[in-house]
Amino acid sequence: MRRFALPRPPRFLTSLMLLLLPVAAWASDGSAAPSSVTEGASRVVAVSAGHYHACGLMAEGSVRCWGLNLDGQLNGTPSVATTGSVSGPFVSVSTGSYHTCGLKADGSVRCWGDNGWGQLNGTPDSASSPVPGPFVSVSAGSYHTCGLKADGNVLCWGLNDRGQLNGAPN
Secondary structure: OOOOOOOOOOOHHHHHHHHHOOOOOOOOOOOOOOOOOOOOOOOEEEEEEOOOEEEEEEOOOOEEEEEOOOOOOOOOOOOOOOEEEEOOOEEEEEEOOOEEEEEEOOOOEEEEEOOOOOOOOOOOOOOOOOOOOOOOEEEEOOOEEEEEOOOOOEEEEEOOOOOOOOOOOO
């Protein structure tokens, strides 16, 4: 079990990909100038930006993501792809550093991407068990996730090195 977190060191492959692969949100010349990433797509109704990726909630309820996908944060499957989609229907989306979570209409939460600290479901390196809901809101942090229940209670899971889960660091 990991005891504390330091900022994730850049992986050789991550650094190489950032140099060689264009990220959809960058202009074609590699600058940081604004450019459209959803032209021709159905209407985006919400957007969330993570560490090296961003996702949009589409009007029909799917989630469309773009950016770096080494941990599967775009579509649940790690790859060199720079775009990905996850079918819903979702009612909201939230991106963390290397993971993404979507809230479904039934109050369930589905997360995908890096799970090294349990930020997908409270169990590190296992994405099979869902977090008990239902929730009315979800927010993905760097290496943790929190969900708001209808009764006003908040449930958080993932890394707790700074008290992110309950106010008391592990």
